[in-house]
């Protein structure tokens with residue numbers, strides 16, 4: 001048994017290959033979290049750390065929620081596992097119904113997965129299968145966006161637009177994928193509060209791709225409403241609406257990857273509702289179970305689902321996972337949705353957004369700050385890179401904040417924040433005063 005408060009020796013650190021981590025650097029000076037409750041983590045030595053990123057954009061209701069723990073424990077005792085192929089269990093249906101209640105209108109069917117990456121690959125497969133089911137099998141092209149992050153499956157990295165995630169596997173990416181330009185325009189939009197004013201016309205690039213490839217070859221466009229992992233890129237005003245219009249004009253499915261923006265992050269249950277644009281498919285994960293148990297979901301429109309139900313009798317979609325709609329994950333998700341509902345968490349970001357925005361923009365004149373951008377309870381703080389050392393400045397800020405008791409996230413030279421939605425104003429103050437002190441070098 002491991003002792004949560006004892007430091008790990010170098011040899012004990014060896015076997016675990018950490019994901020998306022500089023392993024040698026980490027193991028030389030590890031950063032461990034041993035306990036969590038509410039807005040906080042504790043290190044093995046007992047140091048309290050304020051969580052300014054909801055774990056990894058997922059612990060929206062805060063840590064250690066007893067309602068979820070109890071639901072999971074009781075589910076394990078009642079029904080630990082049930083096969084999801086040709087069988088069902090009540091929790092799966094209950095959860096699908098609850099999700100549909102908070103989903104944008106017409107997104108009324110749910111396919112369960114175990115992660116955001118699986119949700120993305122599932123959504124892409126459903127899009128291709130949908131066109132085929134309707135007699136348009138030539139529609140195989142997928143369109144993502146530069147700087148998009150859609151997880152790490154081959155589908156996700158193909159439509160994704162982050163070079164280090166793609167280059168190693170460049171020879172094995174899906175064929176027939178194209179990318180829209182990203183919407184980051186610091187020259188015109190730096191220090192925007194909320195959705196930036198400039199850039200809606202970038203959606204017209206989709207028309208260019210339609211002209212190039214012909215609509216008859218294009219299946220779907222996938223974007224994050226707010227790009228998270230590549231550094232918090234907020235959609236320019238009107239941009240998502242234009243994407244929707246162009247997709248409609250050409251019979252192209254629109255997929256919103258809401259793995260980060262789902263479950264209250266923007267101030268509405270989903271960014272689709274916040275921005276007033278309804279896609280055909282939404283991918284989810286993270287906040288679905290408050291990060292407690294791995295689970296993802298794909299919300300599908302009535303029209304998309306219906307086409308599959310018109311086909312020949314038998315299995316409509318040859319796709320699924322051993323752990324699709326796992327009973328324990330369903331129990332965790334149902335309890336999570338219950339907390340979101342009873343505590344008003346799916347809209348709480350709206351009431352805190354102004355305070356958050358004002359606190360964030362107070363950083364604008366600090367050393368190295370070249371942009372502050374925010375939406376709901378999300379922040380992107382961009383720093384001037386040290387020449388020849390991209391990412392080093394923000395990494396140092398991440399380390400110093402951790403040493404001072406605040407967990408932030410670094411991506412390139414951007415600090416991304418997304419605290420649990422239960423955050424209080426005093427904790428917002430703590431996050432920004434810590435960042436301010438670190439940036440001032442105090």
Ligand SMILES: Cc1ncc(COP(=O)(O)O)c(C=O)c1O
Nearest residue numbers: 115116117149150151257259260
């Ligand atoms: C928008 C988006 N899509 C997909 C994923 C992948 O999710 P997972 O890490 O659960 O596979 C992420 C993860 O951060 C994400 O932000």
